[in-house]
Amino acid sequence: MSPGPTRSRAPFDPAAYDRxxxxxxxxxxxxxxxxxxxxxxxxxxxxxxxxxxxxFGPAAIREASIGLETYSPVLDAELDxxxxxxxxxxxxxxxxxxxALARIRAAAGDLWHAPRFLVALGGEHLATLPLVQAALPCxxxxxxxxxxxxxxxxxxxxxxxxxxxxxxxxxxxxxxxxRLWQFGIRSGTREEFRFARHLHPTFDxxxxxxxxxxxxPLYLSVDIDVADPAFAPGTGTxxxxxxxxxxxxxxxxxxxxxxxxxxxxxxxSPGLDPSGRTAILAAKLVREAVLARRSATGGQAHVG
Numbered sequence: 001m002s003p004g005p006t007r008s009r010a011p012f013d014p015a016a017y018d019r020x021x022x023x024x025x026x027x028x029x030x031x032x033x034x035x036x037x038x039x040x041x042x043x044x045x046x047x048x049x050x051x052x053x054x055x056f057g058p059a060a061i062r063e064a065s066i067g068l069e070t071y072s073p074v075l076d077a078e079l080d081x082x083x084x085x086x087x088x089x090x091x092x093x094x095x096x097x098x099x100a101l102a103r104i105r106a107a108a109g110d111l112w113h114a115p116r117f118l119v120a121l122g123g124e125h126l127a128t129l130p131l132v133q134a135a136l137p138c139x140x141x142x143x144x145x146x147x148x149x150x151x152x153x154x155x156x157x158x159x160x161x162x163x164x165x166x167x168x169x170x171x172x173x174x175x176x177x178x179r180l181w182q183f184g185i186r187s188g189t190r191e192e193f194r195f196a197r198h199l200h201p202t203f204d205x206x207x208x209x210x211x212x213x214x215x216x217p218l219y220l221s222v223d224i225d226v227a228d229p230a231f232a233p234g235t236g237t238x239x240x241x242x243x244x245x246x247x248x249x250x251x252x253x254x255x256x257x258x259x260x261x262x263x264x265x266x267x268x269s270p271g272l273d274p275s276g277r278t279a280i281l282a283a284k285l286v287r288e289a290v291l292a293r294r295s296a297t298g299g300q301a302h303v304g
Contacts, residue, residue: 012087012110016103019088020058023067023121024139024287026084034082037290039119041089042104042264043129045156046097047163051205051236057279058089058121060234060288068287075253077291082257084290097162098127103239105130110122112138117293122266123235125152128221131264132171139217139261143179144171145209147251148223149239153186153195168288169195171221176290181209183251184226187239203251210258220263220289222248226304232281234273245281252285256292263289 014029022028023039032038041058048054070079092100101169108131111118120131125148136142146152152168155161161170172180176214181198183206193199198209225235229243243251256263265282273279 016107017088018091021062023062023086024068026071026086027077029087031085035085037084037117039086041121042123043089044100044123044127047126048236053269053271054124056270057123060279061271061282063119065283072291075291077295083202101130105134110135118262121263125223125266129167130169134260134285135274141216143213143216144219145255146182146221147184147226149187149225151185151192153192175304184243186241215259217261222265232268232278234278235267237270249288252289253292256289257296260293264279
């Protein structure tokens with residue numbers, strides 16, 4: 001396997017971030033130069049259509065991660081000291097979606113100049129759009145795998161084309177509809193279901209999709225509501241009939257064993273879940289993805 005691009009020590013802008021805590025085993029910004037995994041929070045909460053609160057998701061996931069071990073018995077792997085760097089949350093202007101998206105795109109673009117595995121914690125799902133846009137110049141032929149209860153393929157929501165209900169329509173316009181693969185989908189309009197190219201109500205078909213994608217670079221976007229509300233009640237638009245936490249963890253491990261260059265976990269709304277189990281599931285998804293990817297690739301960036 002050929003090595004990925006050499007990591008540079010290109011600076012990021014510290015003023016672009018707030019720092020509400022730190023993810024399990026991650027360093028702070030001081031570890032940026034040596035880390036192979038860089039984490040950012042994107043606390044966007046502007047176009048949520050039912051129950052708001054996703055702006056608090058990144059901080060809740062970080063706090064919940066403290067309850068996890070650094071070791072995964074399923075993968076027989078452990079997070080290494082210095083492997084991850086948590087830069088904090090991108091500082092966003094609430095109430096101005098366009099300006100917030102521009103800030104996320106700029107922050108992620110800076111990080112793509114020094115290739116690492118990028119992990120983003122959300123935040124409403126619209127934040128995936130600028131993250132994908134930032135990746136495209138550096139990850140030619142990017143494929144997007146989308147785990148969600150909802151299609152998110154509306155042309156617009158009440159006349160607004162930039163919405164968490166239309167984010168995957170915008171992503172499809174960026175990468176091409178044939179490069180968007182959707183799993184766990186169980187809600188959407190008739191038009192959205194007709195527009196979709198690769199849509200699955202469960203994770204059946206994931207192995208076939210990964211085989212067809214081959215060695216092309218992958219972006220994984222996980223809306224936590226892909227899980228059944230029994231496992232993840234802390235989200236703004238819960239949809240019964242979803243995946244178990246075990247099935248979701250297995251699916252994330254499967255994707256991470258391929259050429260995964262970036263991922264996000266979105267739509268955690270901790271105020272709707274006094275138990276905290278939604279945030280702890282999100283944190284474990286990240287841990288398992290980082291470790292599964294490292295086991296498969298040796299931690300190489302695999303960008304380009």
